[in-house]
Amino acid sequence: MLSYDSSRRLGPERIPTATWGEFLGDSGFSSVSRIREIVAWWRLVLSSRDVKLVLADYAPLAMFAARSLGIKSIATGTGYGLPPPNMLEFPVLSQDATIRLHDEKVLVENLNTVADEIGMPRLASFPELYRADLQLVRTLPFLDPYEEVRENATYLPPVTDISPVLAQGGEEVFVYFSTIEFNDPGVVEALANLPLPRRGYLPAPPPGVAERLIQSGMILEDRPVPVSKIAERSRILLNAGQHGILCLGLYAGLPQVCLFQHREQLFHAQRAADQGVARVVHPREREERNLVTIIMETYHDAAMREKAHQIARQLKAEMNVSPDLMLRNAIAPIRTELLKTSL
Template identity: 40%
Template sequence: MRRRVLLAWGGGAGRGHVVTLKVMAEALGNQYDYDAALCRMDHAAELSHLCDAVYPSAGLYNQRQLRKAAGSPGTATWGDFLGDLVFAYPERLQLQFDWWVEVLRTRRIDLLVADFAPVSMLAARALGIPSVCVGTGYSAPPPGMDAFPILLSQYSTLVHDEAVLLDNVNALLKRAGAAPMDCLSDVYRASVSMPRTIRQLDPYDGMRAESLLPPLNEAVPRSTGTGEEIFVYFSTAETAYAPIVEALCAVKLPVRAYLPGADADLLARLARAGVTVETAPVAADLIAMRTRLMLNAGQHGTLCMGLGLGLPQLAFPQHLEHEYHARRAAELGAVDIVPYRSWEADRIVAAIDDMHADGDRTVRVRALSEALDPDLFGNIGALVRGRVEPLLA
């Protein structure tokens, strides 16, 4: 009998989650059958040719009541974030758990591949189904940590007590007849953990027992440094910030943009201003050939692509995960950061002009790209099959 794999995405936004699940399925190959349960269906078509069924999942969304009551401090740890999502709310956690248990049972799933889907991993644990934890290093932390570490020093106020969150999980597991966990991070105790990142961007560098999966599917051509375009990739709500749009319309340099989250009116406005608007993802070799500077939100996958291409980047982080990764990339010298919604259009244009004209920065980032090459690229298919196929034997 053919084995069935569930590709699960439970929370977050952006195309990268779907891309990672697609990479996992393509690596394992067509000897297995696939379902996909996705918290957002925006990019579901990218999985439809691989799967028997693609359907909405029980999605994780911020429940901010307790955080607002505490004065709305920034999320301090990943455990603190789990509390916001659902783990501080036992009834909602139970509903999520029950949904995943039902899907795993009725679809007769033999293996779970989970990207930002921690409750699905608890359900698989309770049912004795092997699981693979994927995602970025940020969203796929290692198990066995007594407490999740503070990620950014300026955000150190904890709203949620991990002991309370752990009690909520263990009560859930007890009702399901499963063994309790020793610490909250054990939510991520999968059969195999394969976060896609490099150690330079990994919040848990030095804490993992398993090796990382390279973040890029294949080697991309390194920029020669002769391109002139600004390449813009904003995948969600970045263009809701008016100064970004005003800056893209005002900059005098050639701009090419792929904005899958933008509406038709905004795309038309950019086109009238002279921006080349793309309606599909742009091939890496064309970005390498044409581009001198990348603009993005600090998304992990896009940052890694820019590092592989050897292109400087200007990042506009929209939340703490973006900010964390952008700061780590900035420490490498590859990225400058526009603080969240704090700059007006003229300052953004000036920053674009300055980075575009900085030839020394271009040379340094290309050299950094060469140094990072062994970490960024690898034989993804062979690595995935070698670690995951034994779970389906």
């Protein structure tokens, strides 16, 4: 499978990833032999098992292989990770990262070399790698970096566990950190010394972190907390800007403080901040005392709380059927077509 090479994105001379095409270049698309190997594996798996439909999430070469075999595909994912195929090239997503290390003409030619070998039509552009019979874009339009260039886009709810209630009068700070967030200096002590009621779910804290936080009086849950409970008990959310928890908070009407770990999280957190419902905390701002100040300011920000409620009410009003029904309606045409061909 594809593997990410971060060697040129780390250290003092690092160059941030400017486009999704740059990310793909780092992930193996700069190597014809690697593409050839993976596509061959997918073609063997799909043909040997008589597959009729591929549902792909962050698996563009699975879709590429399916197209080569005439198999239908559905691509699903967030807007950031599911680019539209109609673009001529992948656009720069942030003006603070504009240097490209890969030539997309070379990357698409690598794909087309393999396409020629297996007898499938050549791609006109690198983004065409994401062409599918159906794209299920599971995000909010303002979190989609490609909203303006998507053709006939239908946005599905990004999460299905949507709080039935808006946040009302909760006093807790709810924390969800999944992996490396505690690598930033000061974060553990800021949480431990925060003079507010705290609760969190930390799936994989580093050694000693859970013990330090529990000792400080923070409640740590041993399993995911229902979003309705988070909405009832919390005043703000503290997270890394992960797409899922960010969207749960948006639907629940909770202001958020986001300590992003990579550029996708930064993008989503910044878009929420642009809506007036989040604070983005950059690495240089994560010293203990400063981080405590930012969290306290967000906690007491009545204007941000009202804006979060306003957006949550708007999101709920726009969802006139259940998320499950919206998904079933979206896939109904391709499902009907497949059922007809199987009879």
